[in-house]
Amino acid sequence: MPSDALFEIGCEEIPAAYLSGAIRQFRELVEKHLSQERLSVGSIAAYGTPRRLAAVISDVASSQPDLEREIKGPPADQAFDADGSPTKAAIGFARARGVPVESLVVRDTPRGAFAFATFTESGRPAADVLTEVFPRVVRELRFPKMMRWGSGRFRFVRPIRWLVALLGTALLDVEIEGLRARNTSMGHRTLAPAPLVIDSPGAYLTGLRNAFVMVDQDERRAAVLDGVKAAAEEAGGQARIDDDLLTEVTHLLEWPTAVCGAFDEEYLSLPQDVLVMVMRKDQKYFPVEDAQGSILRKFVMVRDGGKENLDGVRAGNERVLRARLADAAFYFEEDSKGSFERWQTELKRVIFLEGAGSMHEKAERIMCMATWLCHQLSTPLDVEAAALRAAEICKTDLVSRMVTEPTFADLQGIMGAHYALVWGESEACAAAVREHYLPASAGGPLPGTPAGQILSIADKIDNIAACHLLGEEPSGTEDPHALRRQAQAIVSVIVEKALRVSLRELVDEAVAALSSIEPAVSADEARERMLSLLDQRLEAVLEDAGVEYDIIRAILHSPHDDLADAAHRATFLSEKRKEWAAFGDVVIAATRVANIVRPADVPDTDYAPELFVQEQERALHEAFAPDLGAHREGRLADDYEALLRRIYQQKPVIDAYFDHVRVVIEEDERLRDNRLRLLRSLDDTFRRLADFTQIVQGQSSVASNY
8 A cells, every 4th residue: 555755854954045946956856766766656745944854755655566677698699509409608697697597588689689588576665765765865965065064974964963754654764874764853943842753744744833843835935924914014014025035034944923123213214225135134024115115114024933022022123123224324324425536536446357457447348338339229318428427437336335335235236326316416327327237137127227228238248258358258057257147138138128239249349348458368269259158148038038949049040140130030930930830831942942052152242143044043033032132232121021921922933943943063154153142142031030941840831821
């Protein structure tokens, strides 16, 4: 009969930042090893708190299924003589495999006929399998930082203090580094510190809940959220919920109880970003706001414990918060007495990157890049003025008292925007200063203003160029300067905001702006590596948008210097393939042209229509004359719908050309070269939309919506 199983690792406090990944990894490892061991189970649920990781496995089969195995032995002509009698080789092989020599069979293989032994391997009991699997899982768990303790060499995130391993009601003989599993767990550290007997896996969650431990992280998260919301509503407001903070708090405790506190009204004069940062980063508090989103003088904290002595808990946290807010108020007041001019001078003493000058020099490069981008994008004069002034001052808050305090380091740019308003800069300038670090993470919000978008690109492309010139580009899993994230941010801004700018020229400008530094690699090599990195990020952005891999490849193998245009073509083709049955015929037609012309290495020169001698040549030329003319004149038409429609409609003309015209094998060299140049022009024109040879072709159809 199937039984449930439980495995719990009890340890000292696991860092909250590690717990989500550890829970996911724990479940995946248990599932992987049980699958490898062919042990059938129903479901696997993984749980985690700061003091434990656990897996509850339902419907574990009583044993592995028997396994029919077949092992190859000696070649048949060595195993049996001419009369078919077994030789010494066959007898020895059968003895080694524990089977009668009469049971050997001969099977043909790609390498000839061989003798095979077949036998049944009995499945092992589930208890034996789990006893081996559970320690294996523990040893394969990985964390950002691991430690050893005592005199052993075993490494884990924190010292392991107890183990629980059960199959049904039976205790499993699991041992890790001398620590043997028992049927006793531990409840809450202060509310139920005594050992807790676990009778069976089914009693695990309830038993620990009775001992003031919510093992299920989803249940615990919901309890935190409900408690925070209720406490904020009782205080006359609503909690400002941050998902990252909610997850962090969930992983910091085992028994949540929400408590509302307050701070002095005088601190409401601080920027709301500062208030939120003090509460969130230092104290893990949830701010309370009114219906309009303005911060009230209230906060909600979540304690790991019960409802006893809540007044004392509240008072203690209010006292701590008051001290932190007083520090913040002092920094803000001192900073407000300064000036951007003074801070710009101080930036000359702040190193941007070893070998790439100071932050003051970086700000000057950002101004150059912003100026270039404004001209490329033909931005209005007011946007250009805001962008250039923001570029001039966007890094100055790095020397402010507020941002140099570790607690508030994440407010760089945000504090610069506040100080810009304090010192009379325009709203547009302040917004650009605030937004130039955006997006701060993959999928994070993009800068919303044109000036902010320009500054964001200028700042990040300078970072990428400096690192590549200094030989510090990403390598494997190493990316200490977060260049992949910044490259993806550039691509995302350009694509999402449909900014029409040349990627190669952007890279060229960024590298040229750093001409005064001593590079570790040549400028040409740095440019190519930067373009490769940005190509990879374009691929990632298109994947996130749901574009199929072969469509992405078709775009990357076509001209894609204009990222906004490339993304538009990718989504256009992806949608067309789904909705238009004749899409496959377009792929066939375009691929047929490419397969002839590309291997021939045809020069990019004009063809001569007057050299056409067959009607099919003239028909092909006339069918695509407008597109070919635009391509020769360097005009890039954006009407992809029309080009796609024309390829489909003129597929019979393309087919007739290849059916009747000799292209490569031609005695007259002039005719052959002219025909190849016609096809080269046609292929280049089609590739303006996509490299159709990269698209995986299914069954084509002649149905059409056109």
